[in-house]
Amino acid sequence: MTPEDFRKAGHRLIDWIADYRASVDSRPVMAHTEPGAIKAKLPSSPPAHPESFEDIVEDLDRIVVPGVTTWQHPRFFGYFPSNALLSSVLGDYVSTGFGVIGLAWQSSPALTEVEEVVTDWMRQMLGLSDAWSGVINDTASTSTLVALLCARERASNYSLSRGGLQSVDQPLVVYASAQSHSSVEKAALLAGFGKENVRIVSQDASYAMRADVLADMVQADIADGRRPCAVVATTGTTTSTAFDPIDAIARVAKLRDLWLHVDAAMAGSAMILPEYRYLWNGVEGADSVIVNAHKWLGAVFDCTLYFVRDPEHLVRVMSTNPSYLQSAADGRVKNYRDWGLPLGRRFRALKLWFLIREQGVEQLQARLRRDLGNAAWLAQEIEKAPHWKILAPVPLQTLCVRHEPPGVADDALDRHTLEWAAKLNQSGDVYVTPAMLDSRWMVRVSIGAELTERKHVAQLWQLMQRAASQK
Amino acid sequence: MTPEDFRKAGHRLIDWIADYRASVDSRPVMAHTEPGAIKAKLPSSPPAHPESFEDIVEDLDRIVVPGVTTWQHPRFFGYFPSNALLSSVLGDYVSTGFGVIGLAWQSSPALTEVEEVVTDWMRQMLGLSDAWSGVINDTASTSTLVALLCARERASNYSLSRGGLQSVDQPLVVYASAQSHSSVEKAALLAGFGKENVRIVSQDASYAMRADVLADMVQADIADGRRPCAVVATTGTTTSTAFDPIDAIARVAKLRDLWLHVDAAMAGSAMILPEYRYLWNGVEGADSVIVNAHKWLGAVFDCTLYFVRDPEHLVRVMSTNPSYLQSAADGRVKNYRDWGLPLGRRFRALKLWFLIREQGVEQLQARLRRDLGNAAWLAQEIEKAPHWKILAPVPLQTLCVRHEPPGVADDALDRHTLEWAAKLNQSGDVYVTPAMLDSRWMVRVSIGAELTERKHVAQLWQLMQRAASQK
Numbered sequence A, B: 001m002t003p004e005d006f007r008k009a010g011h012r013l014i015d016w017i018a019d020y021r022a023s024v025d026s027r028p029v030m031a032h033t034e035p036g037a038i039k040a041k042l043p044s045s046p047p048a049h050p051e052s053f054e055d056i057v058e059d060l061d062r063i064v065v066p067g068v069t070t071w072q073h074p075r076f077f078g079y080f081p082s083n084a085l086l087s088s089v090l091g092d093y094v095s096t097g098f099g100v101i102g103l104a105w106q107s108s109p110a111l112t113e114v115e116e117v118v119t120d121w122m123r124q125m126l127g128l129s130d131a132w133s134g135v136i137n138d139t140a141s142t143s144t145l146v147a148l149l150c151a152r153e154r155a156s157n158y159s160l161s162r163g164g165l166q167s168v169d170q171p172l173v174v175y176a177s178a179q180s181h182s183s184v185e186k187a188a189l190l191a192g193f194g195k196e197n198v199r200i201v202s203q204d205a206s207y208a209m210r211a212d213v214l215a216d217m218v219q220a221d222i223a224d225g226r227r228p229c230a231v232v233a234t235t236g237t238t239t240s241t242a243f244d245p246i247d248a249i250a251r252v253a254k255l256r257d258l259w260l261h262v263d264a265a266m267a268g269s270a271m272i273l274p275e276y277r278y279l280w281n282g283v284e285g286a287d288s289v290i291v292n293a294h295k296w297l298g299a300v301f302d303c304t305l306y307f308v309r310d311p312e313h314l315v316r317v318m319s320t321n322p323s324y325l326q327s328a329a330d331g332r333v334k335n336y337r338d339w340g341l342p343l344g345r346r347f348r349a350l351k352l353w354f355l356i357r358e359q360g361v362e363q364l365q366a367r368l369r370r371d372l373g374n375a376a377w378l379a380q381e382i383e384k385a386p387h388w389k390i391l392a393p394v395p396l397q398t399l400c401v402r403h404e405p406p407g408v409a410d411d412a413l414d415r416h417t418l419e420w421a422a423k424l425n426q427s428g429d430v431y432v433t434p435a436m437l438d439s440r441w442m443v444r445v446s447i448g449a450e451l452t453e454r455k456h457v458a459q460l461w462q463l464m465q466r467a468a469s470q471k
Helices: A003-022 A035-041 A052-069 A086-098 A107-125 A140-155 A181-189 A211-223 A248-255 A267-272 A274-280 A311-316 A349-360 A361-384 A410-427 A454-469 B003-022 B037-041 B053-067 B087-097 B110-124 B140-155 B182-190 B211-225 B246-254 B267-272 B276-279 B310-320 B347-360 B361-384 B410-427 B454-469
Strands: A133-137 A172-178 A198-200 A225-232 A259-263 A288-292 A304-308 A388-390 A396-402 A431-438 A440-446 B133-137 B170-179 B198-199 B227-234 B259-263 B288-292 B305-306 B389-390 B398-403 B433-437 B440-446
Touching: A003 A052, A003 B003, A003 B087, A035 A052, A035 B110, A052 B087, A052 B110, A052 B347, A086 B003, A086 B053, A086 B398, A107 A133, A107 A304, A107 A349, A107 B037, A107 B053, A133 A140, A140 A172, A140 A181, A140 A225, A140 A259, A140 A288, A140 A304, A140 A311, A172 A211, A172 B037, A172 B440, A181 A198, A181 B211, A181 B310, A198 A211, A211 A248, A225 A248, A248 A259, A248 A410, A259 B433, A267 A274, A267 A288, A267 A361, A274 B454, A304 A311, A311 B389, A349 B087, A349 B133, A361 A388, A361 A454, A396 A410, A396 B433, A410 A431, A410 A440, A410 A454, A431 B310, A454 B133, A454 B140, B003 B053, B037 B053, B087 B347, B087 B454, B110 B133, B110 B305, B110 B347, B133 B140, B140 B170, B140 B227, B140 B259, B140 B288, B140 B305, B140 B310, B170 B182, B182 B198, B211 B227, B211 B246, B267 B276, B267 B288, B276 B433, B305 B310, B305 B389, B347 B361, B361 B389, B361 B398, B361 B454, B398 B454, B410 B433, B410 B440, B410 B454
Parallel strands: A172 A198, A172 A225, A225 A259, A259 A288, B170 B198, B170 B227, B227 B259, B259 B288
Antiparallel strands: A133 A304, A288 A304, A388 A396, A396 A440, A431 A440, B133 B305, B288 B305, B389 B398, B398 B440, B433 B440
């Protein structure tokens, strides 16, 4: 495809995407697809000869679109808002169009330096002090793995340069609450700590980690000859947006020399609102923090901000320096390859740069405040309604909801919950996520898609009531 | 930005990118940028209010473009060909434009199923048997880390579900050659093996791993009470495109129950040519294989194919299953979140799908054969020229070259090499990568950018001779 072919096909595609985006609210939110149905429509072998671009676009309409869940739908209340604001989409188009790769600074200086600037913009927007340095990773899962690897190497005084984790005498222990994201346990297991050395710290009535229990568990591990290594505190848990008390946890971490990693993947976006920053009081005492710009904030996936206070330590754990990556500039520049797992890096800063510039900080703040208002409104409506319950505090935009008709309890209640949630999702009108809280199913309503206005939330509430009352 | 604003700005941007791509050969290949120069042009704080799209595009021209190395330039002979064919760029635009995320199958069925189909197309194109299952990861670095984690867990009988790596009695050992990519040692250290348990297997005259030495080292480790765990064999090393003897290594691996990971990141693309597949004879005896479709083949970065023979083992190491990700379809579908590190996944299959369909397999093959012909031609020219040496076999498209004027040796020769390479790169006319071979600097010439024709290679050769002969 020549640049001129690309120009033609690209215009066609821009229109196609603009049309898709303009029509999201006319599409089912959840894809209506049977397992294997898409696969069955595709040839099982690759074509030997070129196909026309029109044929490919036709297959997008015929095969792909019916099989994608409409994450950008105004009545998408599932998982979390994964906003992909169109300015950030265009920023990513530039990255992809360039076809450049970050390996070392020299392999594309702008890729590194725009990232330095934009991560610092984000730092300021989140109200973090200038003691933090940022880098863009793909996801929170990967970033939490990096954090726990850094914790492991700090606690073991760089065992990787010697006999590895097996040469460390005392078992290293990681702490998190049962409400922490599944990626935390996954990261701990992949980093080699082992399930027996992952402690689940119990939670209070608001589903937040109990710092006093953490302190006791750490004490007990020390008494048993283990070495407490890291604690992961969550700023806005996945299930109920609970806020672990960072300040109190940071005090324990400091006293016991634990690495404190703050997972603010979803709720971190709210920290661009100064009035919400009390929710992570004490964050300056952490060693690492993650915020997914690709969730509520609106940068198209993938774009996780990973902030650290000691970049030299990060580089010491992650660095490699083969001859084919060396350049004369090395002493004077950042080589982000040594800040994370992959060597090759996309020009991810562009999507964030476009987003922040096209929106401006105040417009980003206004949208988040709109969503917080909508969540508060829905919480009030639900609380007023008979047999409906809000099961956890609603500090931000996620509601944990259950319809509890008289006489329906335990397993029957679980069945009822899953039934009306499935009915909602299968209708294609809205999308919500069933999840477990206190070992019982409930429905998470996560508000904050870019296009979600009050009327969409009101529609959701009507549909919920109808689905739950139908036999 | 509304869909209509996007339509307008998107058309503008498509033209901008088409113009950029049409003019790559008029740009310097290596960016002429002083460290910090780009940063200095950007505001140190984010804007409070929206900026116009035109201002942003203007800054692309003014600040970003002069700071990007032109990887798509026809005279880019650095690092490796990182082709970003424009059809694959458009495929990625669809992924980004959708703004969908893969978490579970249900969160976007098409994202999973198109990936299943396209990775199987790639399997067939590479001539791998149907005993392999594929998944798309971001990079080779990440995929090699996944492979070594899987090796660790197989050798330790899933220590992650118990006391972790620290609970394993015998030290686990990983083997690779000194020519293996820097990401291999990095992955081994991050996986917790420790530098003392990473063995460098010596190489033969062609820079390929010696399987007999490997067998001896494994034997010695067993005698010393250690547990050989994994061997990483490279199909096309970074420095000289050496091919480790997979067949012989696989026999050692089988005998000693080692995990065999084949790193074919760069050279794997050549395996779409049946006449080159002898270079990885024995690959069916491996446990995992990586091929970067984002290198020579032409899918825009990032797009690494990771193939495994035992996906159940992979899933057992990588899986998490929290309630908020469960769905009724789980038993009947693939959940790729359990095939790698990140939970969230982009719709990366689209760029590969577009690429293969727009090109067809035969056209992809023809381009690679063109590049192989160009490399053979240049090797011949260099061998005929006085005082020029080809330092390693040229099985594919990478040449290790040195100009060795009479009376210039050792450190003086190193200085001479680095000087003429720097002169070439700073000219902006071409780009090559200096690297070390046998502890001495030489210049790598990597041929295979999409636009590189014979005449560009001839220009390179002229420029090399001129740069090396100038005082």
